[in-house]
Amino acid sequence: MPFTADDVQNELKHIQNKLSESIQAVNEEVKKHGEIGTKNKEALNTLEEKIKEATARVLELEQAGTSQSDVDNAIKSVGAEFTDSQAYTDFSAGNTTKATFAAENNAVTNDEAATYTDRRSGVLGLAMRKLRVLDVLPKGSTSSNSIEYTREVLWDNKAAETAEGPGAAYPESSIQFETTTVPVRNIGHFIYVSKQMLEDNQAIASYIDGRLRYGVEYRKDLQALRGNGTGQNLKGIFSSGSFTNATNAGQNIYETVRRAMAQVELADYSATAIILNPSDCADMDLLTGNDEHFISTNPRAQNVKTLWGLPVVETNAMPAGRFLTGAFDMASQWTERRGVVVEMSDADGDNFTKDMVTIKATARAALEIYRPISLVGGDITAAPSTP
Template sequence: MKNKIIAVFAVLVCVAYGGAYAFGIDLGAVVAPHVAGLSALAAFSLVGEVKSVDDVAKLLEKIGDQVKEQGEKALAEAKKSGDMNTETKAKVDELLVKQGELQAQLLEVQQKQARRGGGEDAGGTKSAGQQLIESESLKERLADGWSKSSKVSIGMKAITSQVGSAGQGVVPDRAAGVQMLPQRRMTVRDLLSPGNTSSNLYQYLQETGFTNAAATTGEGIRKPQSDIAFELKNANVVKIPHYIKASTEILSDFPALQSIVDEKLNYGLMLAEEAQLLKGSGVGNNLKGVYTQASDYAAPLVIANATRIDVLRLALLQAELAEYPSTGIVLHPADWTAIELLKDDNGAYIFANPQSLAQPGLWGRPVVTTQAMTFDQFLVGAFRLGAQVFDRQQATITIATENEDDFLTNLVTILAEERLALAVYRPEAFVKGDMTPA
């Protein structure tokens, strides 16, 4: 019988604890010392009175009264015997003190519950105490005198699965840093000869024609005259800028953002630069790109049933006949992939080895792939000898707070810009055309 009494009182403590759980109050530590002082009939009668979380207050008040009654009874018995030892007196005093602590804990629970506006959250989720009170399992155990089972189990699904039921209790596990978007590998600038200029215009003389009249001559005969023609070419220095706005607060609160912005701004310049170096139109404030100035493909030889690979080899020959042997081939990645996947009649790869780590190459020249090149087009040429890029101002980052109304709106303007020029000395050194044979 004693075990049943303790089990029932544990249920009462669980009910009270369920109401206080959300507020972080440990009622179990306060109520535990009073278990031995309750009678079985009182415990069973009190359970029947619990209908809601609000009834917990009344229940705890009755528990407190019983605790006090037990203390007064012990004190009376001690007085009758005429001898109450120190240990008994200390236990009684402790019992009475704990009763006061229980009342204080109850008051704190009531105050916090009042601030929250009831025992349920905004989404209607019931607390553990409410679910236990309304549990059919608990009602059945009480009805049969607690004879079938010594415990009552309730599901906690409403607390653990509903959105927001745990409030801010679950902290997200966030990866460090920022996951950046992929960045294209730049290749065109690496093909060209580098240079620098200190002016806004780079000029150079381009040989446009050479008449070679060298020949053997007899004595007293006038010597032959050869002619060389030059043309003055201008390579304008152009500016490639762009900027981004950012708040001063976010830059202060997230210092790493500054370097991320700088990196992305520089990357944006490189994207625009690669497109200009390769296919700049030369109109207005645009570079005149290498592909724009390259010679059109005209097959030096007629090959029956020419393939895409044949077209590239004939283009290399065309540049070589112009006295500028090509040093590289520029293709779109999809075009190079189509070449790599070519197979013979037996299904074996012709140019590629899936297990090889060799760099892309064709006809002894490196193949450079870039998305700046249009699909189904190619460019071959003597890049180092035929063209040169000149830096007037390398990519720089400037931060200002005086732009527009930045000062008043707590914004900063982060600007990235560069200045450069491109000189194509001999257009005949480059050959462009379509990959698909005519």
């Protein structure tokens, strides 16, 4: 009766089970009596003959053109590897009290392996900037397309001690206000993607969604700090604050920032944070004294970035060589009518006939500057100097 690969596989499994039992029995016998008994020797010899027979059947199947998938690589090699091993020879001859065997499959190759690609999951994206500017600003919401607010621009305090009686009068103080309106601007972008890509690769579809959202957040962060107020740009902090450079000749970056903080205090506000470019932060961190020790930080410590007791916001949105400090908790507010929304459609131009999809991410936001005088910054005109 012809035998099949399944028959050989089942027989080898049975032999392997019997072999494990025999090895255990031999080990116990040697441990107890110091040698292998006749019964166990005969059992091992019988298993050896069965392994040789099974191995011959495997070779016969291979010569008959049986596909590789019919006989698993690991099973095909068990018989040949075991009977050819020195460990088995020594064990069956009684020269050792313990046999260790591991099927390695080193001699068996799979030609089909070269046809498969080892696919890594996900998408390897480019760098994403840390978005930090909006972290220091209060947040608000609106349902309108513009925001109007009234702010005090002058407070002339004439309060003084006043005599009693006829002819005495209290002095008159004055307050001036102005009404400011800021528009809610649309911020967004879009890309074209093939419909097949969205349907066939969910990882890329999810990545595109995240990238588009990030692109809008990136622009919001930049506009809050550096929007110039022209065209459809928001009017950012640097276009609205009191940026009289407080730097005097010969000052270093530490003194520059400290004088700016004093300017905020002199306006009766309290600075809450400092925004710097990473390169300027590095200049400060790497500054050493005459003893070559770092002045502002310990490289091996868990450092929280601070300067003059205020947290440092380190971001590439701030140009190198510039800085900003101020009472961010009351100086301005970032207001959104709609957060970031991602939409897609094939009804855009000739998308339908080309199997393309337009994916768009948008937001609507405004920036109010309530107290410009509480924001101070400008150029860092001198590099750090060694004390």
